[in-house]
Amino acid sequence: MNPFTFNTTKSILCRPGAAAELDRHAGALLGPRVLVVTDPGLRKLGLTDPAIAALRGAGHEVTIFDAVEADPSVATLMATLEAGHAAEATGILGFGGGSSLDVAKVAALLLGSDQPLDEAWGVGNARGPRLPLVLVPTTAGTGSEVTPVAILTVGGEEKRGVSTPLILPDIALLDAELTLGLPASITAATGVDAMVHAIEAYASANANNNPLSRMLAREALRLLGANIETAMRDGSDVAAREAMLLGSMLAGQAFANSPVAAVHALAYPVGGIFHIPHGLSNALVLASVLRFNLPIAAETYAEIAADAFPQLADHPLDTRAEAFLRELQALSGRLQMPQRLRDVGIPEDALPRMAADAMKQQRLLVNNPRPVTEADALAIYTEAW
Template sequence: MSTSIILPRIMQIGEGASDDISSVVLSLGCYHPLIVTDKVMVQLGYIATIQSNLRDNGIESQVYDETIPEPTTASLLAGVDLVRHGHFDSIIAVGGGSPIDSAKAISILGIHGGQMRDYKVPRIVNKQGLPVIAIPTTAGTGSEATRFTVITDEKTDEKMLCMGNGFMPTATLLDFNLTLSAPPRVTADTGIDALTHAIEAYVSRKANQYSDFQALTAMRLLTANLRAVFHDGYNKPARKSMMLGAHLAGVAFSNASVALVHGMSRPIGAAFHVPHGLSNAMLLPAVTRFSIPAATERYADCARAMGIAEASESDKIANEKLITELESLNEELKVPSLAEFGVERKKFFELMPLMAEQALASGSPDNNPVIPTSEQIIAIYQSLWDAV
């Protein structure tokens, strides 16, 4: 059986790749891009540099910097309005996963109209919006190479997964220099997010030979460098490897899928505003322990790719080491518990049935080695609190 592989049409990878923004825009036949970003990127001077580069090459741009972490339908409205009433022919997305996800949504809504809810799964969105040129500034989400976007409906606190080729960026510029300013907490959360992408893509029921190669390579790069960049953000070789690893993990899960961790993570983020990578980190050890019995060889492969188990060791030992490593990684990267983050226990327990329902509705748990019941998801949620 063949596998359909979807990638950005153009990829510039390496130090200084963002300097090529003008040539990429012009190669697409575009002259009037909207830059979608956040205020941090403006404050750091990244947007001024990009606009100067564009202006020097005869390209006039406008900036929309109102995106927010964990974007909502409301946070998109002003950007969508700009596209609908402006004369833009492309979008340049600069920032972490939230600005890039926002740009993807604005691209589709601005051209095709409707509400974000109209585009959530199970609908597959293959029609194209404005071409998106993604310039990530974190090594984590992989959004620059995925056909997904996640937007929260703030009225229902549902994180809506939207997917299809229409959400795949047309071009991606991977410049690890733009990640040097990321603080330790962001570095840790986005790095574990990327590691989760790689692991889930490899154990997914939709895994294929192509995604397997990307996922295993990503695991090697991420595990070898995540601790280093957490402790020293200006370690350029480690930042370079993290950027490539996160990108490959994005390619892997975009062409396979994520699974139970992501299905359970989105409701936590929507209800309690826990950053996506952080909720993934909280869940990864428990979900891995739950899922190993149905994919012992696959999870053992992960442990070996991560360099924490020898090829000569049994799958059982490799998987024990995998769980130990995931717990150790959370401890070293100072991943807080739900209580330490400030989640209210009573509200969390009250919402567990709804969160389980939302997790299952996302479709991601159906890709897990063990397809869980609502009761099993609730039990895993509860274990996060019981472990404190």
Template sequence: MIAAIALPRIMRIGGGALAETKGVLDSLGLSRPLIVTDPMMVKIGLAERLQGMLGSAAIFSDTVPEPDSDAVDRARAAVRGEDCDCIVALGGGSPIDTAKAVAVLAKQGGRMRDHKAPALNNGPALPVIAIPTTAGTGSEATRFTIVTDSETHEKMLCIGASFLPVAAIVDYELTLTCPARLTADTGVDALTHAIEAYVSRRANPFSDGFALNAVRRIAANLRRAYRDGADREAREAMMLGATEAGIAFSNASVALVHGMSRPIGAHFHVPHGLSNAMLLPVVTAYSVPAAERRYAECARAMGLIQEGRDDASATAALLDELRALNSDLAVPGPRAYGIDEAKWNGLLPLMAEQALASGSPANNPMVPDAEAITALYRQVWAEGGQAR
């Protein structure tokens, strides 16, 4: 199998890397950036700090936590109004995904739904320079973006080189003030990326190395970063692990957890990383029989079992650890989160259909049908979780 590998053209990784942003823009011949960010980055002064570094840049901060097509259209209008030649995305996955979507629409036109999977987008796009402020989505290094259709409430997966940032500025110091809940949710998101990339039917030797490195870093440091946000060593490891996981899944794809997670986010406004965490133990248990060796290698990378133990023991340890991690990070189940049971059950057929339509479940070791996905959603509800 020939693996098609795609990476940002330029990457700056390490504490203080934010200061390199202006030099990166200059090296690319770009001079009219729009900073796409969120209200929190404006409130804490980081957007203005970046604006000062760049000399001249407009700021668009009207993004929403789970990007929707209305927010994308507003940002596209800002790009046109400022005659921008590039977008600097500052924030978590939501501003970065918004920026990537705007970059494509600004050059290709149409509506966001015109670009959703299974469409493959390799056409022109405005250059995006991505600066993550959370250690989670890895969106700074991926050829994917996720946008909810504001009319249909479908959470759309959009794929292709058009969505790949031209540059990524990965500065772990930007995560030092992340609150514990955000640290937990984004951290489990990154862990899910790494595990799913490694067990994906599209995994390859290139993605495997990044996936296992990410698993090692995240498993060793997520609890530390959650308990002590000022732990610089843990924060640095988490930031690098999240980027490695992004590279891994961008080049191998995610699988069933993400396919099932997107409808939960779209219909119930659950943060993406949290909905992944709700699903990860149950979906992993379902999938293990089809890729026992691969899941066992994840357990070994996490240091969960002594060398020489068999794969069955390793996968059992992995499942125990995923449940323990959710407990330690106070991850609620759908009921504990406050989702209405009748609404949950009523939407299961549509959610299963939307999960399958995204294409991600087809990458899973155990490929489900709609009936299997519905059963898994019911199991996730039944197993519950901690209070929020």
């Protein structure tokens, strides 16, 4: 066995309705002055109200920053820091999808350490300490509540990350009631995103690919594959929603330690340039990247095929990986997701620029089972178009 390191969130609470008891679960940790980081959509829907009411009812001062957008910008982070400094925040509560959780993670780090952001970019450059941090996901997709990475948009298009175990939260609180009624399109896109995390973690060429990550990735695929269509069709199915939330978290734990690769690297320009949601960006390039990897990774994909799609257990082993790709594409169709890059308005003449931009994601590309050149990236985009 190769040596490996496995880091994850210190405490995980999974129970419907737990957010309404946040004061009991995390009040002492967060301290007297709590900064809530979320987005305007969640605030309008009232999903944050029970948690905020619980904290205020227990005597905490609560400041709400609810301006986080999809693919959050550095400017949004700076506004969050300003709100945190003004409130003299003693703890950070991130509430929402991956965008809000990522902003909350970096805000907790920089408010706790006063380290400049430019010194924290990259892997292992953060100094810490950070403020106490609690993350509450409201989508089943990013797994951000258990990952040591936060992604921000720089200059309008470039994705840049802060990667350090310091930004793993103290508590991840999984409350399936917060995901009830999530729109079908978001359920589908975020669910496929979580499946991509599991697939890429399992097949990662990273030296830290390890038995724990592989085990978690397979259980994630079992949960996600068995429940994603039910969750999309019936947004009120608590059992399916909870299974999706848990599957997303397990996939997050897997790729937090056995990092993702070319699917994500090629998805970033799709989101960064054309502002396509991250989960959908992954789905649009998934099959084409996996097909590119087949000469190297067919056996690996065959190992996990039946986890996501149990009917493939009886499929001949030597063609099971190809069948896995077909099932992933068929699932995307059943989930009523756009199937090709052209379907989301990406023009063919943008593909060379996207290929060049994808090459900036070397921290991800090095984890791919098969090396990816710029010409390879263009060919993959062309197939996906």
